[in-house]
Amino acid sequence: MAPLRIGIAGLGHVGCGLIELVERQDRLRIPGQIEITGVSARSQSRNRPVDTSKYRWFDDAATLAEDPDVDVFVELIGGSDGPAKFAVEEALKAGKPVITANKALIAKHGMALAKLAEEKQVDLLFEAAVAGGIPVVRVLRDSLAGVEIKRVSGILNGTCNFLTTTMLETGRSYDDVLAEAQKLGYAEADPTLDVSGMDAAHKAAILSAIAFSADLDFSKVKVSGVDTIELEDLRLADRLGLRIKLIAEGVLTDDGVVCRVEPMALPVSHPLARIDGSLNTVRIEGDPVGAVTLTGPGAGAGPTASAVMGDVAKMFRPAIRPAFGRAEHHMARPFTEGRGDEVSAFFLSMRLADKPGALAALSESLAAEGVSVDKILQDSADESGASPVAIVTHRCARSNMQAALARLQKFAIPVDPPRLIRIEAAS
Amino acid sequence: MAPLRIGIAGLGHVGCGLIELVERQDRLRIPGQIEITGVSARSQSRNRPVDTSKYRWFDDAATLAEDPDVDVFVELIGGSDGPAKFAVEEALKAGKPVITANKALIAKHGMALAKLAEEKQVDLLFEAAVAGGIPVVRVLRDSLAGVEIKRVSGILNGTCNFLTTTMLETGRSYDDVLAEAQKLGYAEADPTLDVSGMDAAHKAAILSAIAFSADLDFSKVKVSGVDTIELEDLRLADRLGLRIKLIAEGVLTDDGVVCRVEPMALPVSHPLARIDGSLNTVRIEGDPVGAVTLTGPGAGAGPTASAVMGDVAKMFRPAIRPAFGRAEHHMARPFTEGRGDEVSAFFLSMRLADKPGALAALSESLAAEGVSVDKILQDSADESGASPVAIVTHRCARSNMQAALARLQKFAIPVDPPRLIRIEAAS
Numbered sequence: 001m002a003p004l005r006i007g008i009a010g011l012g013h014v015g016c017g018l019i020e021l022v023e024r025q026d027r028l029r030i031p032g033q034i035e036i037t038g039v040s041a042r043s044q045s046r047n048r049p050v051d052t053s054k055y056r057w058f059d060d061a062a063t064l065a066e067d068p069d070v071d072v073f074v075e076l077i078g079g080s081d082g083p084a085k086f087a088v089e090e091a092l093k094a095g096k097p098v099i100t101a102n103k104a105l106i107a108k109h110g111m112a113l114a115k116l117a118e119e120k121q122v123d124l125l126f127e128a129a130v131a132g133g134i135p136v137v138r139v140l141r142d143s144l145a146g147v148e149i150k151r152v153s154g155i156l157n158g159t160c161n162f163l164t165t166t167m168l169e170t171g172r173s174y175d176d177v178l179a180e181a182q183k184l185g186y187a188e189a190d191p192t193l194d195v196s197g198m199d200a201a202h203k204a205a206i207l208s209a210i211a212f213s214a215d216l217d218f219s220k221v222k223v224s225g226v227d228t229i230e231l232e233d234l235r236l237a238d239r240l241g242l243r244i245k246l247i248a249e250g251v252l253t254d255d256g257v258v259c260r261v262e263p264m265a266l267p268v269s270h271p272l273a274r275i276d277g278s279l280n281t282v283r284i285e286g287d288p289v290g291a292v293t294l295t296g297p298g299a300g301a302g303p304t305a306s307a308v309m310g311d312v313a314k315m316f317r318p319a320i321r322p323a324f325g326r327a328e329h330h331m332a333r334p335f336t337e338g339r340g341d342e343v344s345a346f347f348l349s350m351r352l353a354d355k356p357g358a359l360a361a362l363s364e365s366l367a368a369e370g371v372s373v374d375k376i377l378q379d380s381a382d383e384s385g386a387s388p389v390a391i392v393t394h395r396c397a398r399s400n401m402q403a404a405l406a407r408l409q410k411f412a413i414p415v416d417p418p419r420l421i422r423i424e425a426a427s
Numbered sequence: 428m429a430p431l432r433i434g435i436a437g438l439g440h441v442g443c444g445l446i447e448l449v450e451r452q453d454r455l456r457i458p459g460q461i462e463i464t465g466v467s468a469r470s471q472s473r474n475r476p477v478d479t480s481k482y483r484w485f486d487d488a489a490t491l492a493e494d495p496d497v498d499v500f501v502e503l504i505g506g507s508d509g510p511a512k513f514a515v516e517e518a519l520k521a522g523k524p525v526i527t528a529n530k531a532l533i534a535k536h537g538m539a540l541a542k543l544a545e546e547k548q549v550d551l552l553f554e555a556a557v558a559g560g561i562p563v564v565r566v567l568r569d570s571l572a573g574v575e576i577k578r579v580s581g582i583l584n585g586t587c588n589f590l591t592t593t594m595l596e597t598g599r600s601y602d603d604v605l606a607e608a609q610k611l612g613y614a615e616a617d618p619t620l621d622v623s624g625m626d627a628a629h630k631a632a633i634l635s636a637i638a639f640s641a642d643l644d645f646s647k648v649k650v651s652g653v654d655t656i657e658l659e660d661l662r663l664a665d666r667l668g669l670r671i672k673l674i675a676e677g678v679l680t681d682d683g684v685v686c687r688v689e690p691m692a693l694p695v696s697h698p699l700a701r702i703d704g705s706l707n708t709v710r711i712e713g714d715p716v717g718a719v720t721l722t723g724p725g726a727g728a729g730p731t732a733s734a735v736m737g738d739v740a741k742m743f744r745p746a747i748r749p750a751f752g753r754a755e756h757h758m759a760r761p762f763t764e765g766r767g768d769e770v771s772a773f774f775l776s777m778r779l780a781d782k783p784g785a786l787a788a789l790s791e792s793l794a795a796e797g798v799s800v801d802k803i804l805q806d807s808a809d810e811s812g813a814s815p816v817a818i819v820t821h822r823c824a825r826s827n828m829q830a831a832l833a834r835l836q837k838f839a840i841p842v843d844p845p846r847l848i849r850i851e852a853a854s
Contacts, residue, residue, distance in 0.1 A: 017715065021573060029572045029640060111758065114750035124750040127570065133716040135570030141752040143554065143562030145456045146448060146736025205762075212760050213456060213753045220762040233776040233846050236817035240802050242774055244848060256763035265774040265850045271722070272851070274701060288444065288729025289560040295698070295720040302715025309573025323541035323551040325568040326640045331538065333639050335632075335647040336683035347669055347692040349660040375667050390663035419660050421671060423692045424699070 003033040004315055005069055009061035009087055010076030011041035014101055017305030019050045029325055031316040040064045065091035072097045072315050080104035092116045099311040101128035107202035107218045125311040130203045131280045133303025134296040140210045149211040149286035153249035156203040158278035158298045159187045159194040160226045160246040165276045168234040186278055197225035197261040200248040204259050208250025214257040222260040229263055237265050243273040341399045350418035351386035358413050365407040369400040386415040430460040431742055432496055436488035436514055437503030438468035441528055444732030446477045456752055458743040467491045492518035499524045499742050507531035519543045526738040528555035534629035534645045552738040557630045558707045560730025561723040567637045576638040576713040580676035583630040585705035585725045586614045586621040587653045587673040592703045595661040613705055624652035624688040627675040631686050635677025641684040649687040656690055664692050670700040768826045777845035778813035785840050792834040796827040813842040
């Protein structure tokens with residue numbers, strides 16, 4: 001199979017992240033070889049985290065789009081109009097598939113571009129335009145084609161979610177937390193697009209169009225942001241069992257698709273209420289699936305570039321896609337039982353005979369094998385005279401843990417076989 | 428485009444759910460027409476929730492698989508060997524694509540079947556085999572092809588999760604809760620496959636093979652279940668800030684892929700610790716995406732049938748897949764601003780002038796418009812002499828809410844414009 005030649009326009013964080021991924025494509029699961037034909041950006045001389053000098057340089061994105069050596073045009077410039085739109089149109093008109101991460105472009109001109117792509121019988125893919133590393137576009141479009149979707153909702157702007165989460169957690173004002181978010185790089189120098197709800201609205205409009213096969217009309221989307229929310233609102237809501245979050249949604253009604261973005265109050269028991277910080281999450285409700293929720297990084301160079309890479313992978317069109325993604329003879333990595341001696345923190349639960357020295361025997365057995373205790377809890381003995389004891393250890397090898405339990409066995413102290421359970425690292 | 432003719436073998440809950448979906452396919456987003464050529468099951472006379480008499484009956488699944496009028500064979504019989512395996516092999520040998528929901532079959536014979544499918548250049552799809560309505564197979568296989576996956580983990584058996592969740596919540600024993608789960612239909616009459624961890628292991632093995640392009644060898648998967656967990660373990664863990672759940676995982680190590688299922692203790696702050704009841708969840712960790720988590724119904728006729736339907740939709744192979752899933756001229760449903768008068772519970776936050784009758788004016792204004800109060804919270808007045816007040820209303824029309832606020836305006840009581848925020852229904 002000939003390599004797939006891509007042209008990349010826009011060399012910001014995502015563009016550079018994509019180049020980095022292409023350069024280590026052998027470690028990914030791409031069904032063929034990808035080559036970068038050329039790159040384009042406003043400034044050739046700017047310092048970038050990857051070396052772009054080895055790729056053909058184009059001053060003009062549209063020229064790159066039309067280059068005969070470009071099979072697929074990747075637009076990472078941004079902006080709903082201007083050079084991004086022009087270059088995408090030129091690529092489609094030249095009969096070339098387009099991949100874009102540009103939510104504003106698709107929200108405003110998606111229908112016209114889709115029409116152009118269909119006329120030219122080429123793909124227009126935009127997984128990276130919605131919720132960064134969360135593969136919701138393809139899930140909605142393809143995987144859930146057998147679901148009658150009633151509503152799509154979610155937290156689609158990490159900056160807004162960071163703001164409301166941090167305000168409530170720290171008791172600091174909107175302005176104060178926004179300034180911190182700008183320092184941390186979670187918010188742009190001009191945060192308007194985020195805090196006004198506009199960025200989330202672009203994404204919600206795109207998801208609504210897919211979910212409901214609706215004629216995307218961004219002018220009908222109602223948008224309000226988090227810029228009107230005060231700390232006091234968050235605190236009062238909290239005391240009433242509610243979390244205020246910026247929620248984007250598309251709902252199917254008898255009149256058509258209502259798409260809007262606004263702060264909403266969620267009962268603390270609601271799954272979206274627990275999505276904190278800069279995460280994104282999308283909840284898809286439909287018949288007969290109930291609800292499916294996808295959560296992950298909604299922005300960032302790596303996650304967004306990996307979404308673009310997923311779209312690039314889709315451009316290879318083998319006659320069939322192998323069942324497990326790779327041809328069966330390439331499924332070479334072995335399954336193994338492992339060494340059985342993983343290092344982990346452990347939870348240990350047992351019942352100890354209620355006699356003098358029981359706890360000492362336990363402590364000594366653990367110490368003798370170098371197992372160090374993080375927490376211990378002993379309850380009163382039950383009617384049978386045995387005391388429930390639970391221990392959380394620091395990280396140690398399972399073999400040490402097992403040796404300690406073997407030592408303990410000799411004291412005839414545990415009443416039943418102890419339960420040894422691995423503790424998952426905090427995430 | 429000619430209709431796609433499918434043959435359905437196995438008419439249990441999922442098979443009947445699939446027939447029901449095919450019969451209302453016009454309301455779904457399938458890229459073509461589906462016809463059911465024939466059906467097959469052990470008993471023709473059994474009572475079923477759909478009328479199967481209008482479809483050609485086959486006593487034998489393999490005969491259905493080979494029928495010249497069947498374009499795609501859908502296997503919903505179950506069991507890793509026996510008639511399911513035989514019929515799938517016959518279909519593939521006859522050069523027909525196969526869709527199956529059979530996790531045991533794919534976990535045990537997936538590699539051999541994938542090889543056969545490749546030789547015959549036909550698709551073998553099994554989205555429904557893992558985590559029911561959660562589209563994790565295609566997400567892993569296709570969408571995340573640009574991610575170097577390090578670990579796949581999750582809660583892949585709803586029965587086990589229901590058991591551990593309910594034991595802790597209700598303080599009841601394993602046997603007691605298991606009996607309830609069987610009554611509710613969450614657990615089979617013979618629950619061994621679920622509670623032993625074997626069902627979760629089948630799913631984890633399939634996900635591991637895809638994530639790591641690994642040579643699936645189910646004999647290497649280490650499996651333990653929840654049948655050794657006692658209420659006391661759950662309670663002690665809870666008091667130490669841990670939740671015990673049956674976790675299935677596949678991890679990439681230097682020696683190969685370690686795949687196992689065992690009870691693990693999760694810090695309560697861990698995202699998987701909060702997945703309660705019969706939900707399933709899958710967490711995919713990789714570079715450069717970080718972590719993506721998918722949550723939803725892991726079983727049930729509707730969700731599983733919708734996953735099968737998503738695979739059926741994939742069998743249509745238009746030259747290009749339209750950008751939004753449907754041809755642009757079929758994207759007919761309008762976007763609308765909506766009536767603006769939705770019925771909802773509302774959260775209202777304001778600062779009231781600290782003077783006699785303020786709260787009375789508020790209560791009367793709400794009552795006069797038929798808005799009924801669920802909860803109210805008033806704080807002491809601040810230095811400026813204004814008291815923060817928050818109200819949670821029962822469900823009412825937004826117009827009534829706004830009328831009440833207009834009334835209140837006349838009393839000159841709120842110090843700033845009140846913030847009116849919709850409350851999301853509990854899920």
